[in-house]
């Protein structure tokens with residue numbers, strides 16, 4: 256089941272790249288395995304998947320231990336609490352959900368020196384929803400500058416979780432806005448756009464996504480959130 260969904264997703268991503276004039280293989284599939292078992296991750300791994308995203312620290316660590324022999328690149332995509340930065344800095348290659356200078360500083364300070372810099376994205380709240388974390392578009396330029404100076408993290412780009420929309424054009428809008436805001440910064444290092452989930456990956460790819468974060472369409476529905 257996971258194997259065939261994986262193959263189907265890759266086809267969908269490659270077709271969307273062609274449809275929206277994106278470079279071939281410019282979009283990376285990040286398999287979001289939160290709430291899913293190590294066995295499910297292993298099934299996706301066997302199908303060829305290498306990048307996995309988790310949202311909860313403790314849950315992720317447990318699975319990382321079970322899957323220690325696998326060559327997996329782990330991404331953290333959930334809300335970052337200050338008391339978890341050390342674990343994240345130690346056990347992940349990427350954190351997509353950085354939304355303050357304070358968190359970025361802690362991740363930089365706590366990144367073990369034996370490891371390469373931690374890749375991070377700034378999470379931007381483009382739909383302006385009260386409930387969602389993320390910085391505003393106005394805060395983006397200055398935060399990019401400050402975070403870029405930190406030694407043990409590498410600012411790669413932005414992440415967004417827009418308000419869910421059914422309509423394709425409405426799905427594209429917030430991604431377009433954020434893409435243009437990043438382009439204006441004129442910083443070639445900022446080339447990661449962590450855009451798109453199961454329900455809007457085509458719209459995200461149309462607007463420049465370089466990482467799509469897919470859970471449900473790969474692993475099936477989650478039993479809890």
Ligand SMILES: *Cc1c(COP(=O)(O)O)cnc(C)c1O
Nearest residue numbers: 287332452453454468469470471
């Ligand atoms: C759960 C989650 C996803 C995956 O969502 P699906 O709709 O299941 O594809 C993507 N990004 C973040 C930040 C998530 O928390």
